[in-house]
Amino acid sequence: MPAFKAAAADNAQSVSGSTWTFTEGREGALEGPGWAVYLPLTQHTIGTDCGVGTTAFAAALAGWQKKNGLKPVGRMTPATASDLTQVWHAQRRHAQKARTEACRHAEEGRLVEVAKGDVWGKPEKLLPGAYRAYRAMIEAAKREAPAIFAGNVNLKIVSAWRTQERDAETCKTRKCSKVSMAPSCSAHWSGTAMDLNVGFIEGHSPADMDWGNRLFMVQQPAYRWLLENAGRFGFANYFAEPWHWEWNGD
Ligand SMILES: [Zn+2]
Incomplete structure (x- = not known):
């Protein structure tokens, strides 16, 4: 055999x-x-x-x-x-640090507004370095894999900086996944994490833990390109969430 x-x-x-x-x-x-x-x-x-x-x-x-x-x-x-x-x-530097150091919360004054053309919906803010890395990554993706940008599968930012208070509020008013919405220390609070639209099934959303939705996401060219290339720009994925990418540069 x-x-x-x-x-x-x-x-x-x-x-x-x-x-x-x-x-x-x-x-x-x-x-x-x-x-x-x-x-x-x-x-x-x-x-x-x-x-x-x-x-x-x-x-x-x-x-x-x-x-x-x-x-x-x-x-x-x-x-x-x-x-x-x-x-x-x-591979997620923020999560590693959070094990031994105090959880980092970004000062809002240090954050920059994400350009309208880069967000999928509402306005978003990020640490300047994280946003610069995102912009460089998007320009590379446009050159190397233009097909990703057809339709709504466009790597736009769905959610970036959030406060711990806001996440706690979201969990109170809506069913939230224990791993994604109520972590002990989220990279979103530090202004280094971003949820990107890699594609999703109709009736679901770009950041939806539904198994079938995630299965669809990981088969999309946008996710495949990120897997191979996001590391070049300092990003690491949270494995359970195909949309969640953290910048390791700060
Ligand atoms: Zn996220």
Whole structure:
């Protein structure tokens, strides 16, 4: 039997199969019907474009498992899911700092207004460095992947700086996801995070935790381009939210 054939079959099943939990430190656990929402990020991390049910994907996963001190079985396992989320989490400088330092809240006077052409809806504010990095990234995306800007899939800013008070208020008046709306310390409060419109299903919104909506998002060219390129401009993704990108430069 070719190497990793059984692992490939197992991955093809578990990716959209039984309940799967991706944990993320103290921010809690995320359960879903499989791990398809995290597949593009997983492919990016383990360094393969190959489909989830292929032996090449299983081999790449085994290589990553070996490098990270896990048994190189080539199958997605709870330990692998846990280690992957830790790696993704570690790329977010703000979240790392918040573990040991006081939570950062931006002074409103230090923030700049985002230009009308860059917001998806209401006016938004960001730290100047974060906004400059966003502008540079958008100009690059326009040059390198113009198709992203067709229709409403345009990487415009849906939400940027928010205050802790405002997020708490939102949670009181509306059902809020425990991980996205009520974190112990949000990068949005520091003026370095932005939620970008990467595309969404009709009837949903650009920042909507619905599983099907997120599955749609991670398959969009805008998200795929960000995965490959946002790091060049100092941005890291919060893995559970395809729209949420944090600037690591401050
Ligand atoms: Zn966000």
